[in-house]
Amino acid sequence: MTGATVRTAERRPAESEHLFEVTDLRVAFRRGQTEAVAVDGVSYHLDPGETLVLLGESGSGKSVSSLASMGLLDPPPAVAVSGSVRLAGRELLGLDDAAGSLVRGRQIAMVFQDSLSALNPCYTIGFQIIEVLRTHLGMSKRAARAHAIDLLNRVRIPDAARRVDDYPHQFSGGQRQRVMIAIAIAAEPEVLIADEPTTALDVTVQAEIMDLLADLQVERRMGMLLITHDLGVAADVADRIAVMYAGRIVEQSPAEAIYAGAAHPYTRGLLASVPRFDLPRGALAPIPGAPPSAGAFPAGCRFHPRCPLATELCRQQEPALLPVPGFERASGPVRRSACHYADEVAGVR
Amino acid sequence: MTRYATRRILELVIVFLGVTLIIYALVFALPGDPIRALGGQRPLPQSVIDALHERYHLDDPFWQQYLRYLGGLFHGDLGVDFNGRAVSDKLASRWPVTIKLALTAWVIEVVLGLGLGVLAALKKGKWADRTILLVTIAVTSIPVFVLGAMAQLVFGVKWGIFPVAGTTKGWPMAYVLPAIVIAIFGIAAVSRLTRASVIENLGADYVRTARAKGMRSRRVLWVHVMRNSLIPAVTFLAIDLGYLLGGAVIVEGLFNLPGVGNLLFTSIRAHEGVTVVGISTVLIVIFLVVNVLVDLLQGFLDPRVRHGD
Amino acid sequence: MTESLVVLESEPIEVGGRRRTRGEVWRRLVRRPRFILSLAVIVVLIAISAFPGLFAGLFGNGDPTVCDLSDSVIGPTSGHPFGFDVQGCDVYANVIYGARASLTVGLLSTAMALVAAIVVGCVSGMYAGWPDSMLARLIDIFLGFPFLLGAVVVLTSFSTRNVLTVSVVLALFGWPTMARLMRAAVRQVRNADYVVAARGLGAGTVHILWRHVLPNTIAPVLAVATLTVGGVMVAEATLTFLGIGLQSPAISWGLQLATAQSKFGTSPHLLIFPALFLSITVLAVVTAGDALRDAFDPRST
Secondary structure, three states: OOOOOOOOOOOOOOOOOOOEEEEEEEEEEEEOOEEEEEEEEEEEEEOOOOEEEEEOOOOOOHHHHHHHHHOOOOOOOOEEEEEEEEEOOEEOOOOOHHHHHHHEOOOEEEEOOOHHHHOOOOOOHHHHHHHHHHHHHOOOHHHHHHHHHHHHHHOOOOOHHHHOOOOHHHOOHHHHHHHHHHHHHOOOOOEEEEEOOOOOOOHHHHHHHHHHHHHHHHHHOOEEEEEEOOHHHHHHHOOEEEEEEOOEEEEEEEHHHHHHOOOOHHHHHHHHHOOOOOOOOOOOOOOOOOOOOOOOOOOOOOOHHHOOOOOHHHHHOOOOOEEOOOOEEOOEEOOEEOOOOHHHHHHOO | OHHHHHHHHHHHHHHHHHHHHHHHHHHHOOOOOHHHHHHOOOOOOHHHHHHHHHHOOOOOOHHHHHHHHHHHHHOOOOOEOOOOOEHHHHHHHHHHHHHHHHHHHHHHHHHHHHHHHHHHHHOOOOHHHHHHHHHHHHHHOOOHHHHHHHHHHHHHHHOOOOOOOOOOOOOOHHHHHHHHHHHHHHHHHHHHHHHHHHHHHHOOHHHHHHHHOOOOHHHHHHHHHHHHHHHHHHHHHHHHHHHHHOOOHHHHHHOOOOOHHHHHHHHHHOOOHHHHHHHHHHHHHHHHHHHHHHHHHHHHHOHHHHOOO | OHHHHHHHHOOOOOOOOOOOOHHHHHHHHHHOHHHHHHHHHHHHHHHHHHOHHHHHHHHOOOOOOOEOHHHOOOOOEOOEOOOEOOOOEEHHHHHHHHHHHHHHHHHHHHHHHHHHHHHHHHHHHHOOOHHHHHHHHHHHHHHHOOHHHHHHHHHHHOOOOOHHHHHHHHHHHHHHHHHHHHHHHHHHHHOOHHHHHHHHOOOOHHHHHHHHHHHHHHHHHHHHHHHHHHHHHHHHHHHHHOOOOOOOOOOOHHHHHHHHHOOOOOOHHHHHHHHHHHHHHHHHHHHHHHHHHHHHOOOOO
């Protein structure tokens, strides 16, 4: 596998328009007799230089969908994955270990949330970066080491030449996250998935990490899929936002459109629950109730038990993710929402 | 770092003194007069008994005897038994047997223990795993002398592959069977430990990261998982070597191998206090040294420990 | 003793994690066939220990002391399924009656060791500083002791070696392992939020220990305790084999094994039946302990 030859994945001529395209992805976990559907028919896409934010609470299925795309979930029968995930026209689902390992880390990479447990405690971070360089780019040991130091410099780790031989536990949380980013971008992937990269960090460190990611994305024209539950983080970097709830996408819109006026009651609820300085102080406004767990989704619209606008129609019929009337463009629908009353919701100020 | 080291050394000294003191006290409190016992059937004349008591300071208060003993230790003198032979000489003649036995058993433990443990972990839930788990528990439920007797009978008498007892055949033939019997418990422990550790590490987050980096499953297993998983087993094996060097009394007795454990046992029964204390002291020193080495080993294997977690 | 214990204690047990309720643990246990089977065996053995006469009489010759030298060493025959021993006594009856001694030593010894381990472990774990250091050193000292040496020396000083004395000696060597475990667990839990919160509300140390620390740390120690019962039973047999355990006229499996060992070649039945009973008992105890540990483990399914 490793060696002087540079490993490149086969590239078929582009069949679709987008760099990264997820179509009707469905992920079900099976244990014994019970099956829990974590991701239920989800579609989104990503283009070079673009940032799509997958926004949702814990249990919405956002992480699972990206793990499925990367082929990091357990094999069947424990986990059943169907649908399509294409990267530069090439299908990623169903790749075996050999084919998958050519793509992972090389064309599509992932940054995880908990950097301490995500890094191997027994190897230096230099080793863990060099591993990527030598496996995917076929570099020599010396070249790889030099390149690793470069990468550490790029992600703003001070004293990189010395710290390349340090172990993960010798870094602070923010620095470790930078190391993870360095590992992820080492082989120059086209798509970067960042799964809650800043959730475990202080706010100031959060900002630095997000800046770094934004810089790198521009510099390398990567498509970035950012998974988060934090509206503030999303607001900073998102070009488009896909809001997930109970395994489905309930709203997909450009970022400004959502913050200007969301087209789904759930998104509205999320926005309203954020405490704001500029409004008079009062009680916090959470969304009542709790998200349903996989396997126990309500009938009809999955959000209806918690929705202040729910009607009989909502209880009976599950709304499809449809374009929101009034927002069409020549290039195609810009906004989609899975609500029977999307236009009203969006129009309400 | 030096503060930590000095603390450890201080603790070692305390443990050493504590254990030797207790041993000395216990042996001292053994009923029966060793000098009289030496005489056997013929009662020794009182004058002889008195003279020997005088010679071995047996009438001195306990503390004096203990301190004198400690003093002798620092000169490498383990004392002289009641027959006039130096304890260190007796030990020296016994060590080679015990060392050969210990090392043979240890190597068997390492190979089979680690091998079976990894196998069981990789085939978790399947029949290979279940069999290994069952056999390891079953084997530790049987007293070692029963196992030893059965091994002797089957492999020694019935099939005649190995000698039943004695060291006449030399290494390896005379040592293989007893070594296996001794190693069985170690194999059981190491394999279970390794199995649990590998299973735990297979589900670790860093494994997911390694796969996300495009590392192939084989590499993830042998480079990433094993490096972490073998730490507990290696630690155990290091400690176990210390125990093994103390000699396995029962197996040595069963197979008639003149080792250190055997000597310890016979000396106790014969009220040979000096020998008992001498051997025990050496065993304790070994134990303490092994402890320190294991600590260092852990620091070497696990970078988190190295940097003072 | 150290060997068999170490085998099964060697696996890491998680402490202070999500604590399972008693109902949860029981339900998980009951679902496993291993546990049901081993529990059944243990119940049967306790019954045998409590009412040996009942079981011994099953084949019509239930008195272990009725011996006829002319029957010496005869193998299994009708009415005497396990045959006769060297003195012509019925082996089956002896094996049945032997259960009581072995099981008692196992349980008694472990109970004593457990109490000592909990006390020392809690005190040592809760109070940092020199009480902890001293107790930790004490634990180390006992662990550093060559087990055999201590056992032999102590036992030789006792003129009578009965179930009680042997249990005490074995407890003396069993407590440090559990104490060390307890201490580690307490130290882990002592800084937990709920303990700090309890202190903040003014709870005294004893109260905290009893209500908060103990329930959360006892699980792994209990699991090891069951394993200890098995280990002690094997150790007693070994000590008796060496001639320093129980003495005749006590009836114990260890004694039977000791005398049978030299005759193994010619009369295997003398060794096999007591060995089988001992091994199955220990196996059952240890399997139950294993299942117990699994049930407590927050990480397993």
